[in-house]
Amino acid sequence: MSFAYTNFCTTSTTNCNSWSEVSTWGACSTTTDTSAFGPFNNTCVNTWQLVGGATSNGNYYFTGPVLQHIAVSSSYNYCWDSQKKTVNEQIKEILRKRIASDVIVNCKPLGHAEDMREIRARETLRNVIGEDKFRDFARRGSISVRAKSGLVYQIFPGSGFTKVYNNGKMMDRLCVVLTGGFPPTDSLIMRYLLILNNEQQFNSLAIKHGLTKPVVVEKPDQRPLVEIFKSLKKVA
């Protein structure tokens, strides 16, 4: 059985009364219970806020907009609010995730340039890399170059980091710039020419900024839909 933990967030590790973003409250049979609500309780050992009333058997109840699910443990009851999605909604969500492409798109198309220097620089770039690559650049805001070493460099205009990839895996982020107020595309031309011809020099000039924390893409449930539906029904 899954729990909607999202409403039980806290910034305090000692006092449940200071929990934030809680619209509905959970309650336990004991005021110092730390197990009923899963991982969050591992950090919270203080009293639960009693918003309902104790019944004759000693269990705490709670109030909220809608309360639907009650899970029973060996010694006490506990609940969570009903923000849990219906089976239909969960199936729809799984379908949406399956249809969506599994790619994080992080591109910024080239904007309109008013500065004549930038327009000239773009003309030069078009001449250097050719019409097709330039069109890609306009759409994505970056160009990718395979250097002689086999590494692929993704170059951005201006002071953007150059990302280095090896077999599709990001290895490093490098920063090489043109000083003196050059238009952004001039920097890109410089990086493009250096990487293709003087990769070592480019790397020696560059300041290495390391990797960023990778974005983890949650994989949708890959089981057959019938199986998922059955298991969701069983839970509901």
Added chain:
Amino acid sequence: MTAVENVIEVPLIQNSFVKETITISDKFKVLKDKEKISKGQHCFRFLTPKDGDKRVVWDSRDMNQIQEAKNMFDECVAKGFVPYRVGRDGKKTPEVMDEFDPDACEVVFLPIRQICGG
């Protein structure tokens, strides 16, 4: 439109504010915006902060201009520009030029003294 300057400024040493200049010969033409390179003309492109890209064209059929172009090429290299031969419309992979080649249609000059890590 402002008049086209016939000089190119380069830092005297790495990332310096003190500049030295390269004068463009009167025989050459500095292309204005929207002007196209005509047939028989070869082009030097300089990346400069002031212009973004300064395009100097010379006639590849005129021996005097070829000689002038060679002189200018040598002066630019001496003053910290690295020349890259590029093919028109990206048809050729850019490559560093060790010496002047009158057959190179397009040469991009990179101001190496203004490149640094960021």
